[in-house]
Amino acid sequence: xxxxxxxxxxxxxxxxxxxxxxxxxxxxxxxxxxxxxxxxxxxxxxxxxxxxxxxxxxxxxxxxxxxxxxxxxxxxxxxxxxxxxxxxxxxxxxxxxxxxxxxxxxxxxxx
Amino acid sequence: xxxxxxxxxxxxxxxxxxxxxxxxxxxxxxxxxxxxxxxxxxxxxxxxxxxxxxxxxxxxxxxxxxxxxxxxxxxxxxxxxxxxxxxxxxxxxxxxxxxxxxxxxxxxxxx
Numbered sequence: 001x002x003x004x005x006x007x008x009x010x011x012x013x014x015x016x017x018x019x020x021x022x023x024x025x026x027x028x029x030x031x032x033x034x035x036x037x038x039x040x041x042x043x044x045x046x047x048x049x050x051x052x053x054x055x056x057x058x059x060x061x062x063x064x065x066x067x068x069x070x071x072x073x074x075x076x077x078x079x080x081x082x083x084x085x086x087x088x089x090x091x092x093x094x095x096x097x098x099x100x101x102x103x104x105x106x107x108x109x110x111x
Numbered sequence: 112x113x114x115x116x117x118x119x120x121x122x123x124x125x126x127x128x129x130x131x132x133x134x135x136x137x138x139x140x141x142x143x144x145x146x147x148x149x150x151x152x153x154x155x156x157x158x159x160x161x162x163x164x165x166x167x168x169x170x171x172x173x174x175x176x177x178x179x180x181x182x183x184x185x186x187x188x189x190x191x192x193x194x195x196x197x198x199x200x201x202x203x204x205x206x207x208x209x210x211x212x213x214x215x216x217x218x219x220x221x222x
Contacts (some may be wrong), residue, residue, distance in 0.1 A: 099156035
């Protein structure tokens with residue numbers, strides 16, 4: 001089974017902190033994604049990577065950056081966490097033309 | 112930008128009743144995907160439809176892709192309590208691997 005592993009299930013951070021969310025997949029998928037999920041707003045794409053060191057902005061990239069130095073790992077960085085970034089963060093990966101496999105999610109609270 | 116709309120937002124049924132959720136895209140889609148998210152869980156890929164007018168079945172679930180490739184439906188026959196969750200449709204954004212998700216239909220089943 002394809003596995004997408006997110007490093008933390010729950011995280012509490014202070015406003016202004018730099019936050020790293022890590023995601024690792026074990027099936028050699030070329031595509032990786034970061035979404036956030038909020039009640040009433042659904043799933044919104046933050047960033048997408050289609051290859052090592054390659055990235056594209058999604059619909060809501062402001063306040064976020066990403067890093068993909070190795071094919072299996074895609075990191076989401078909150079440069080200076082704010083309370084409006086409190087959310088469920090979901091990482092996903094896929095082969096081109098196929099469905100996504102999601103990780104279990106990280107529920108981030110910024111206080 | 113591209114939009115994917117889903118109705119209804121919520122559906123409550125008695126166990127044994129049928130359930131249908133509908134998905135409409137503002138643009139023609141190359142394919143449509145369906146995901147299920149159990150309460151407290153993460154989205155899990157169910158199926159991908161590619162051809163105009165395509166119908167696929169998975170046990171009690173029937174998925175349909177419209178002739179114009181702009182709409183889709185998911186029908187569950189004789190719901191069970193295990194069907195509880197939120198069902199999302201999603202379509203590729205332009206020609207990319209990025210998916211635009213509908214906001215989902217939350218299904219609850221009364222035993």
